[in-house]
Amino acid sequence: MKISAIILAGGQANRMGGAGKGLVPLANKPMVQHVIERLEPQVDEILINANRELERYEVFQRPILKDEHADFIGPLAGFSLGLKHCEHDFLLTAPCDSPLLPTDLVARLQGQLIAKDADIAVARSGGHAHPVFCLMKKSVQPSLTTFLEQGERKVSTWQKSLNYIEVTFHDCDEAFTNLNTFEALEALASTLNSAS
Numbered sequence: 214m215k216i217s218a219i220i221l222a223g224g225q226a227n228r229m230g231g232a233g234k235g236l237v238p239l240a241n242k243p244m245v246q247h248v249i250e251r252l253e254p255q256v257d258e259i260l261i262n263a264n265r266e267l268e269r270y271e272v273f274q275r276p277i278l279k280d281e282h283a284d285f286i287g288p289l290a291g292f293s294l295g296l297k298h299c300e301h302d303f304l305l306t307a308p309c310d311s312p313l314l315p316t317d318l319v320a321r322l323q324g325q326l327i328a329k330d331a332d333i334a335v336a337r338s339g340g341h342a343h344p345v346f347c348l349m350k351k352s353v354q355p356s357l358t359t360f361l362e363q364g365e366r367k368v369s370t371w372q373k374s375l376n377y378i379e380v381t382f383h384d385c386d387e388a389f390t391n392l393n394t395f396e397a398l399e400a401l402a403s404t405l406n407s408a409s
Contacts, residue, residue, distance in 0.1 A: 214303065216319060217258040219295030220248050221288055221345060222270070222309035223280055233266050235309030247312030249273060255319040258300050261309075262291035286366050288345050293361060296354040305348045313388045314346075322348035325380045332375040339386040342379050344368040346389055349375075 222235035222245055235245035245261065252259055262278050263270045264285075270277050278294040280286070288306070295304045303326075305319055315321070318336070326334040332353050336346035345368065353375055360371045382388060 214323070215257040215301040216255075216303045216305055216323070216348070217260065217295065217299035217301045218252050218256040218305040218307065218319075219260040219262055219278070219291055219299070220245060220252070220307055220309050221262050221291040223262040223264040223291055224288075224308075233263070233269075235261075235263065236266060236269055237310075239312055244312050245270070245273065245309045248307060248309055248314060249275070251312070251314040251316065251318075252305070252307065255316070256305060260295055260298060262294050282361075286361070288368050289357065289361060289366060289371065292349075292368075293354075293357055296349075296351055296357060299351060302351045303348060304351060306345055308345050308391060310391050311346070311389060313385075313390065315382060315385050315388045318346070318382075318388075319348065321382070322380050325378055326350075329378050330376070331378040333372050333377050335372060335377065335379050336382055336389060337379040338382040338389050342369065343389045344372055347372065 224234065236243045239247060249259060260276045260278055261270055261273065264280050267277055278298055280290040282290055292306055295306060307314060322334040322336065326348055333347055333349040336343045356375060357371060365371065
């Protein structure tokens with residue numbers, strides 16, 4: 214069963230002074246490169262949703278998809294692009310600022326999605342769901358289109374309108390940490406350097 218993925222790098226990055234988070238370096242390479250390397254063995258296609266510095270994303274040799282909505286509408290813009298342009302029947306979404314993604318993220322989400330015949334499987338850890346880390350069937354695209362046309366924007370509200378499940382990753386809470394500040398980035402860099 215082939216799977217596409219879209220890396221969400223289209224955010225406004227307000228908490229990093231407007232810096233495109235995917236391009237911020239961590240351990241001598243852009244954060245999005247870490248995410249690509251984690252996902253590449255797990256999926257059959259990788260797309261990138263980005264809205265600025267597009268020429269800098271071209272170096273990763275992946276299709277770059279820019280938001281189609283005039284106003285910034287959040288992660289669902291990337292979900293919508295992924296569903297529209299992905300080659301395969303299943304789409305994984307992941308943000309560009311989570312370089313410690315589990316190496317079995319897809320296998321675990323996919324296993325539960327199939328076992329429970331769900332439309333969408335969302336990662337959960339530390340007592341919280343992580344809506345932007347999810348695997349969905351391409352068949353949910355009409356539902357998302359309608360949701361957005363109604364002016365709705367909340368990721369979890371749309372997800373829970375479907376046949377929705379959560380998959381617990383209690384063994385790797387840190388994998389779903391978003392690096393929203395330069396301080397968090399520096400702390401992780403120090404951890405990675407001491408581990409290497």
